[in-house]
């Protein structure tokens with residue numbers, strides 16, 4: 798079993814795992830092509846995209862950023878033409894989705910706290926601790942180039958989400974705030990100090 802940085806060739810497997818493990822999530826409703834563009838953006842700094850391989854197959858991934866300041870704008874800039882094309886398609890098929898994306902981007906930019914962020918993590922069902930291993934490697938990867946000693950943060954659903962909430966608490970994350978996201982969706986923001994001692 799190993800965790801490594803993802804490459805462009807891995808993105809289609811990451812999209813497959815995302816679709817399987819986040820079937821009802823907003824990003825999944827935007828389709829495979831959008832998800833591929835989205836995850837490709839994490840291949841460039843300050844994005845971080847890791848995959849966990851077991852028996853030479855990808856079984857999970859973790860995506861995030863080294864710094865939340867303006868990250869979504871940088872992500873779009875990283876794959877500007879692909880995002881523009883995906884955005885045009887969504888404009889015709891799901892115009893309200895663009896409104897929701899703009900809401901999420903502007904909300905994340907109004908946040909005063911500065912942190913590195915885990916934006917997406919998923920593993921295929923397992924009894925081998927893939928999730929904990931991936932999360933620990935993601936923390937190490939962030940800590941490697943953490944000049945400003947930023948904490949690591951993430952958001953997750955407040956309701957009907959016991960497994961993920963327990964997973965983060967067991968991994969040393971503490972509740973920073975409870976807030977409402979798009980359409981009153983109640984969320985936790987978790988935080989962990991990952992400064993090397």
Ligand SMILES: CC(C)(COP(=O)(O)OP(=O)(O)OC[C@H]1O[C@@H](n2cnc3c(N)ncnc32)[C@H](O)[C@@H]1OP(=O)(O)O)[C@@H](O)C(=O)NCCC(=O)NCCS
Nearest residue numbers: 818918919920923924925926927928929930952953961964
């Ligand atoms: C949240 C998530 C990433 C956690 O990853 P995970 O691999 O399931 O979590 P763990 O590392 O704790 O390990 C999984 C299981 O293996 C067990 N395990 C861990 N190490 C083990 C070992 N050496 N031997 C046997 N079992 C082991 C754990 O106890 C856990 O059991 P449980 O599912 O009965 O609690 C994963 O459940 C997932 O992808 N969920 C869907 C997407 C999602 O919600 N992502 C988070 C959004 S914020």
